[in-house]
Structures are given as C-alpha cells and as structure tokens.
Amino acid sequence: MKNxxxxxxxxxxxxxxxxxxxxxxxxxxxxxxxxxxMSSQYNVSPETIRRSYQLLxxxxxxxxxxxxxxxxxxxxNASKYxxxxxxxxxxxxxxxxxKDLMKDRDELNQKIIxxxxxxxxxxxxxxxxxxLHTLEFEIPxxxxxxxxxxxxxxxxxxxxxxxxxxxRDQKTILSPGPYFVFAPxxxxxxxxxxxxxxxxxALIKE
Numbered sequence: 001m002k003n004x005x006x007x008x009x010x011x012x013x014x015x016x017x018x019x020x021x022x023x024x025x026x027x028x029x030x031x032x033x034x035x036x037x038m039s040s041q042y043n044v045s046p047e048t049i050r051r052s053y054q055l056l057x058x059x060x061x062x063x064x065x066x067x068x069x070x071x072x073x074x075x076x077n078a079s080k081y082x083x084x085x086x087x088x089x090x091x092x093x094x095x096x097x098x099k100d101l102m103k104d105r106d107e108l109n110q111k112i113i114x115x116x117x118x119x120x121x122x123x124x125x126x127x128x129x130x131x132l133h134t135l136e137f138e139i140p141x142x143x144x145x146x147x148x149x150x151x152x153x154x155x156x157x158x159x160x161x162x163x164x165x166x167x168r169d170q171k172t173i174l175s176p177g178p179y180f181v182f183a184p185x186x187x188x189x190x191x192x193x194x195x196x197x198x199x200x201x202a203l204i205k206e
Contacts, residue, residue, distance in 0.1 A: 008139040009044060009048055010044075010048045010049075010051035011045065011047065011049065011052075011055065013038075013042050013052040013140075014052040014053075014055040014056050015081075015082065015085050017032070017052065018056060018059075018061055018078040018081045018082050018085075019078075019082055020060060021062075021072055021075055021078035022075060022078040022079040022081075022082050025184065026072055027072065027075075028070050028072050028073070028074065028075050029071060029072060030071070031068075031069050031071055031072075032062065032069075032070040032071070032072065033070075034069060034070065034080045035049040035050055035053070038052075052132075055068060056081075059072055059077055059078075059081045060073055060074055061078045061081060066126045070177060089133070091137050101169050103190060105144065118133060122204075129198050130166065132190060133159075134164060134189050134190065134191045135189070135190055135191075135197065135200070136167075136187050136189050136190075137187065137188050137190065137197070137200055137201070137204055138185060138187050139183070139184060139185065139186045139187075139188065139204055140180055140184070140204070141184040141185070141204075142199060143182075143184070143204050143205065145182050145184065145203065145204060146182055146184050147181060147182070147183070148182060149178065149180060149181050149182075150163055150176060150177070150178050150179070150180050150182075151178035154181070155203070158199065158203050159190075159192065159200045159203055160192050160193060160195065160196055160199060161190040161191065161192035161196040161199070161200055162190060162191055162192060163176055163180075163188055163189070163190055164189050164190065164191055165189040166180065166182075166185050166186050166188050166189065167186070167188075167189065168183060168185075168186040168187075174188065181205070190196065
C-alpha cells in the first residue's frame, strides 16, 4: 500500500477543534480548556496545542488572551476553515494519486520498451537464420538422441550440420548451446551443406 502524506499533528488537532465549534459543540464566546488540559486530552505536548491555538487564532476562529484565556470567536469562520481544509485534503489526495499513476505509467512504459527491444532482437535473429539454407527434422520418441545433449551426440561431427534452433511445445529456442538436451517430438532446425540430409536422418533414427 502506498503511503499518503498526513498534515502535521497540530493541524489535525486544530481541525478537530474547529469541527467541534462548527457543529456547535463549543459555542461562540465559550472558553476552551487551556494548553495543559488539552495536551492531556490529545496526548501531545503543550507546545503542540499552542501551535494549534495559534493556527485557529490566525483563522479568526478563537481568541487567545493572557488574561482571559482562549475564547471561541466565530463559528462561521470555523465552518469555512473546515470546508477549506477538506477541499485541500481532496486536492492533496488527488496530487498523490496523480503522482502514483505517473510512476505506474513510467514503469509500464519501461516494460513496453523492454518488450519492444526483445521483439526486435528476436526478429533480427530470425532474419539471420532465414538467410541460411535450413532444414527441419522431427525427433521421434524412439530416437537414440532423446535425452542427450547436442554435445553428447557429436551432432556437428556426425552430420556436418549446425543446430540453429529447436521448436518445442509451440516455442522456438534459438541458438541452443552444446548442453541443450533433445526431447521427443522436438523439431530441430539445422543448416549445412547439401549432404547433411542423409547424415541427420541416420543420426536421428539410430
């Protein structure tokens, strides 16, 4: 799950107090508890409450006086602040969602580029194969080369042919190495001189 940024704690507390004022839970001209009491209620430091009160005072929702304490000034301003905060919250959420989508898009674009590169690579290798004179042979289940590697069969030494690809289960394995093991029903694609046909048939049928 992707992390979403949260507003500062003092801002969240200020919003909570503003909501209570906007709902009428705390009336206009009513006193609000001091910093020590509120810090216990919200389980934060008095300094955090001071910053919350400062924010609400800047929004003209409360008035903080050294002699009179903290008094609710405007329920209307509290309602406006709550509405503006929610709009800002929605905007921040959309910005984060857009950022996540752009990141996903970049990752998808990178994968698309990698697949395109693989397609071009395979296409280029097929072009190289197609410029050669090639023959195809299917390996029967009874063939002596089943379960043997290209190296073990001495394929080139016995036939004079080079295995350029093997077709297996609707897949094409290009340029199989010397340790590639033949399986029943493999179709081997080979290239070589004009005399390879009988030699390959003889090797496969042994």
